Amino acid sequence: MQNAEKKCAVKKCAMEKSSVTEKVFMSLTGLFLCLFLVVHLGGNLLLFKQDGGAAFNAYSHFMETSWIIRVIEIFLLLFFLTHIFMAIKLTIKNKQARPVSYAVNKASENSSWFSRNMEITGGVIFIFLCVHLYNFMFSQRFFHHYPSMYAAVRTVFQNPWYVLFYVICLSWVGFHLIHGVQSSFQSLGLRHPIFTPWIKKLGVLFAALIFLGFLSLPVYFFFSRTSRRNVQSAISHQLKIENGFKRGASQ
Amino acid sequence: MKFTLKVWRQKNAQEQGSFVTYEVFGISEDMSFLEMLDVLNEDLTLKGEEPVAFAHDCREGICGTCGLFINGRAHGPLTGTTTCQLHIRHFKDGETITIEPWRAKAFPVIKDLVVDRSAFDRILQAGGFVSVNVGSAPEANGILVPKKNADEAFDTAACIGCGACVAACKNASAILFVSAKVSHLSLLPQGKPERRTRVLNMVKTMDEEGFGNCTNTGACEVECPKGITLASIARLRREYCKAKIKG
Numbered sequence: 270m271q272n273a274e275k276k277c278a279v280k281k282c283a284m285e286k287s288s289v290t291e292k293v294f295m296s297l298t299g300l301f302l303c304l305f306l307v308v309h310l311g312g313n314l315l316l317f318k319q320d321g322g323a324a325f326n327a328y329s330h331f332m333e334t335s336w337i338i339r340v341i342e343i344f345l346l347l348f349f350l351t352h353i354f355m356a357i358k359l360t361i362k363n364k365q366a367r368p369v370s371y372a373v374n375k376a377s378e379n380s381s382w383f384s385r386n387m388e389i390t391g392g393v394i395f396i397f398l399c400v401h402l403y404n405f406m407f408s409q410r411f412f413h414h415y416p417s418m419y420a421a422v423r424t425v426f427q428n429p430w431y432v433l434f435y436v437i438c439l440s441w442v443g444f445h446l447i448h449g450v451q452s453s454f455q456s457l458g459l460r461h462p463i464f465t466p467w468i469k470k471l472g473v474l475f476a477a478l479i480f481l482g483f484l485s486l487p488v489y490f491f492f493s494r495t496s497r498r499n500v501q502s503a504i505s506h507q508l509k510i511e512n513g514f515k516r517g518a519s520q
Numbered sequence: 521m522k523f524t525l526k527v528w529r530q531k532n533a534q535e536q537g538s539f540v541t542y543e544v545f546g547i548s549e550d551m552s553f554l555e556m557l558d559v560l561n562e563d564l565t566l567k568g569e570e571p572v573a574f575a576h577d578c579r580e581g582i583c584g585t586c587g588l589f590i591n592g593r594a595h596g597p598l599t600g601t602t603t604c605q606l607h608i609r610h611f612k613d614g615e616t617i618t619i620e621p622w623r624a625k626a627f628p629v630i631k632d633l634v635v636d637r638s639a640f641d642r643i644l645q646a647g648g649f650v651s652v653n654v655g656s657a658p659e660a661n662g663i664l665v666p667k668k669n670a671d672e673a674f675d676t677a678a679c680i681g682c683g684a685c686v687a688a689c690k691n692a693s694a695i696l697f698v699s700a701k702v703s704h705l706s707l708l709p710q711g712k713p714e715r716r717t718r719v720l721n722m723v724k725t726m727d728e729e730g731f732g733n734c735t736n737t738g739a740c741e742v743e744c745p746k747g748i749t750l751a752s753i754a755r756l757r758r759e760y761c762k763a764k765i766k767g
Contacts, residue, residue, distance in 0.1 A: 287723050287724060287727055287760075288693075288695075288723065288726070288727050288733040288734070289723055289756070289757055289760045289761075290760075290764070291733065292733065292734065292757075293757075293761065359733045359735075362732060362733060363690070363691035363692075363693075363732040363733055363735070365625060365730070365732075366624060366625050366626070366691055366692040366693070366730060366731055366732030367623050367624055367625065367690075367691070367692040367732065368625055369623050370623065371589060371592065371620055371623055372526075372539065372618060372620060373591055373592040373618040373620070374592045375591065375592030375593055376592075376690060376739065378592075378593060378597075378742075379593070379688055379737075379738070379739040379742035379743055380690070380737035380738055380739040380742070381737070381738075384735065384736065384737040384738065385690050385737055387735060448736070451736075452735070452736040455736045455750060455753070455754055455757075456734075456736065456757065457757065457761075458754045458755065458756075458757030458758035458760075458761060459754065460750065460751050460754035462751075
């Protein structure tokens with residue numbers, strides 16, 4: 270009888286959500302989003318193919334029309350929403366846990382800036398996500414602002430303000446990942462004296478690669494525009510000189 | 521040595537507190553931090569003022585009663601030290617020292633620098649125990665414990681429940697304390713009967729007491745005077761997930 274009661278109590282407790290399970294959700298959704306970043310970057314690198322955007326347009330057409338991608342997209346949306354709402358819920362709870370803050374707090378002496386400001390870096394990423402979705406996904410898939418996705422990328426990244434915005438926001442994605450990757454392993458209880466230092470290093474490397482990988486696109490398109498302009502101005506300058514010579518010769 | 525002390529003064533839990541500045545003179549560098557506060561309190565008593573209330577007991581760094589937030593750090597600027605084991609020689613002559621109580625919703629201020637840490641007691645009541653047969657003392661070698669487990673259990677059993685982990689954590693999370701207790705008992709054969717219920721009940725009580733959620737900043741590990749590490753938090757998470765899955 271007592272055993273049955275005990276089992277019942279354990280089952281009841283097991284059904285309840287707790288701070289530990291919430292972190293497990295944060296961690297799993299976060300790791301899935303990291304995987305998404307890798308796939309997203311892999312597809313985006315097709316933009317570097319010198320074929321006038323044919324490969325990238327074919328890729329984006331597949332992403333827009335495939336039903337498998339639709340299903341994955343639903344999961345992706347769910348994971349994003351879970352990660353965001355859980356983060357908001359935990360942040361509110363965490364702020365309530367210390368209603369009076371310290372007058373002097375030297376937090377930098379015991380923890381990193383990245384680990385203490387996940388809600389801020391996450392907030393910047395959320396704003397970035399909204400702008401990014403508007404720039405490409407909504408404007409192309411729903412409003413058809415551009416003839417192709419390649420054209421959309423080229424047009425958006427010719428605007429220096431957008432490029433600056435992307436550079437700043439992508440760096441904050443990197444900041445979020447510096448702590449996020451290693452933290453997600455810890456939240457799952459995956460800690461090992463040999464592997465954990467490597468996980469930490471690989472987390473920072475992953476953050477750097479994601480940052481540099483995505484950064485390369487707006488920078489490349491912005492400066493290739495500038496270089497195209499330079500080429501055009503050089504050609505027109507050459508033409509002017511040649512015309513001047515011709516005029517001089519005819520006189 | 522002389523110091524300017526900015527001390528948090530609060531009459532009781534209901535009233536608002538504020539910082540009061542005091543000057544202390546003739547402090548020896550060999551004094552402990554608490555002995556400096558004793559000097560301050562003697563001065564205040566002689567002047568007919570209310571002495572500063574602060575919690576202390578063993579003054580040997582083993583009871584976990586003392587705990588002050590000194591110059592922005594739990595237990596002061598050193599690591600692996602309780603407030604009572606912090607010595608004046610680690611401060612500069614003439615320095616201004618800000619002294620605050622632990623700040624957490626679950627640790628309400630009772631008076632001045634004293635906080636109510638009974639939330640920790642309630643967490644322990646929820647699962648920090650083992651079932652033992654009463655009666656005559658059992659045979660010492662009757663239950664065998666692997667050396668590795670005994671060492672790890674002992675490391676986590678070193679937790680004195682001072683609350684520095686909560687004080688240092690930006691979210692006022694108590695998970696390092698809870699994980700030390702869960703690790704200590706789950707690593708030993710004596711702790712096996714309540715292994716699943718312990719972790720579930722202790723985490724549940726921790727959440728109910730209003731502590732924040734761990735965001736793995738690692739501040740608790742740095743400030744813990746007994747060197748409890750994040751490995752014990754990872755063990756708690758594994759124990760918790762196992763208990764949840766096995767139901």
